[in-house]
Amino acid sequence: MKAAGKSSGIGGQAVLEGIMMKNQDVYSVGVRKPDGEIEVHLSTYEGIGNKKLRKIPIIRGVISFVDSLVLGMKCLTFSASFYDEEEAQPSKADTLVQKLFGERAEQIVMGITVAFSIVMAVAIFMVLPYFAAALLRNVIVSDTVLAVIEGAIRLLLFIGYVLLISLMKDIQRVFQYHGAEHKCINCVENGLELNVENVRKSSKHHKRCGTSFMLIVMVVSIIFFIFIRVDSPILRVVFRVALVPVIAGVSYEFIRLAGNTDNKLVGILSRPGMWLQGLTTKEPDDSMIEVAIAAVEAVFDWRAYQGREPLDTEQEANADQENQGAWGQEEEAQDAQAGAESEEIEEVLEAESEPQEIEEVLEAEDEPQEAEKVQEAGA
Numbered sequence: 001m002k003a004a005g006k007s008s009g010i011g012g013q014a015v016l017e018g019i020m021m022k023n024q025d026v027y028s029v030g031v032r033k034p035d036g037e038i039e040v041h042l043s044t045y046e047g048i049g050n051k052k053l054r055k056i057p058i059i060r061g062v063i064s065f066v067d068s069l070v071l072g073m074k075c076l077t078f079s080a081s082f083y084d085e086e087e088a089q090p091s092k093a094d095t096l097v098q099k100l101f102g103e104r105a106e107q108i109v110m111g112i113t114v115a116f117s118i119v120m121a122v123a124i125f126m127v128l129p130y131f132a133a134a135l136l137r138n139v140i141v142s143d144t145v146l147a148v149i150e151g152a153i154r155l156l157l158f159i160g161y162v163l164l165i166s167l168m169k170d171i172q173r174v175f176q177y178h179g180a181e182h183k184c185i186n187c188v189e190n191g192l193e194l195n196v197e198n199v200r201k202s203s204k205h206h207k208r209c210g211t212s213f214m215l216i217v218m219v220v221s222i223i224f225f226i227f228i229r230v231d232s233p234i235l236r237v238v239f240r241v242a243l244v245p246v247i248a249g250v251s252y253e254f255i256r257l258a259g260n261t262d263n264k265l266v267g268i269l270s271r272p273g274m275w276l277q278g279l280t281t282k283e284p285d286d287s288m289i290e291v292a293i294a295a296v297e298a299v300f301d302w303r304a305y306q307g308r309e310p311l312d313t314e315q316e317a318n319a320d321q322e323n324q325g326a327w328g329q330e331e332e333a334q335d336a337q338a339g340a341e342s343e344e345i346e347e348v349l350e351a352e353s354e355p356q357e358i359e360e361v362l363e364a365e366d367e368p369q370e371a372e373k374v375q376e377a378g379a
């Protein structure tokens with residue numbers, strides 16, 4: 001098969017009991033619902049910044065980083081809505097926010113959450129290591145040594161953080177879904193047919209991963225602060241905050257390069273990130289792989305990417321016909337949902353281009369309450 005090793009351009013992240021997969025502006029969230037059914041939600045996210053900005057190196061990295069935070073939070077909230085037991089009774093805070101901001105409440109809460117996460121991350125991983133290293137200023141004279149110590153503290157904090165969350169029980173399953181996401185992309189990019197068996201044997205490590213990205217951010221910041229020196233302690237702190245976008249932008253360029261090249265040096269530099277992925281990805285079970293495959297197929301035509309014929313076996317063709325009927329039902333439910341959510345473009349998965357969705361839809365046919373549930377989820 002062609003395309004082996006070449007970047008497919010798709011990327012995703014784990015959510016609660018599922019994964020999000022993004023291809024250009026279109027993304028899907030596949031979730032295994034509490035009743036065991038897989039639900040795939042398809043939508044578009046155009047992101048911030050215009051096309052011109054998105055072409056400028058470094059700046060495109062900053063845009064991409066903010067986009068991934070916003071979209072990630074959105075998808076996480078969506079997946080959690082299937083598992084949220086208190087959903088029926090909104091809290092006082094929810095009601096207040098709803099009163100204040102009306103229809104835009106959800107977006108505003110999302111914005112505040114993302115902003116708060118960024119502030120916390122900058123405070124803990126950028127500013128705190130500076131103050132910790134500054135305690136040694138009386139003992140250590142060399143600014144270079146201090147910068148290296150500061151960087152080491154930063155790295156240890158980050159690795160410690162990853163280790164700490166990986167101990168949490170709930171996070172384990174998220175890490176398994178993270179593994180499933182990487183394995184799917186690797187399966188497709190290595191030219192293998194996308195099925196449970198091939199995904200299972202694909203690697204759970206991927207070069208273009210958020211974990212690697214964060215590690216590179218830590219390393220790049222060490223290099224930055226060895227060379228950027230100012231006398232004023234206040235300015236030092238200001239630089240550690242203000243340069244975060246630049247550092248993120250430079251790191252993005254590295255990850256982008258790493259994802260598209262077989263260069264040995266880039267490969268070696270990617271190693272530590274791959275090692276850290278050992279902590280944030282776990283081997284998924286088959287039911288998780290099924291969810292991941294459904295999410296990939298909703299946004300990405302891997303057969304076309306691998307240069308395969310769209311459909312080749314009689315069995316699949318027959319199943320495809322049945323599929324048409326089943327999609328009729330789903331379509332109605334989706335239409336109702338689209339009406340309720342005007343700012344999101346709900347797309348109905350086309351049966352012709354999505355032959356692999358069959359199982360899931362046939363299951364849905366068996367369950368008469370399915371359509372209702374889809375509507376509930378959109379509300």
Ligand SMILES: [Zn+2]
Pocket residue numbers: 178182206208209210211
């Ligand atoms: Zn990843």
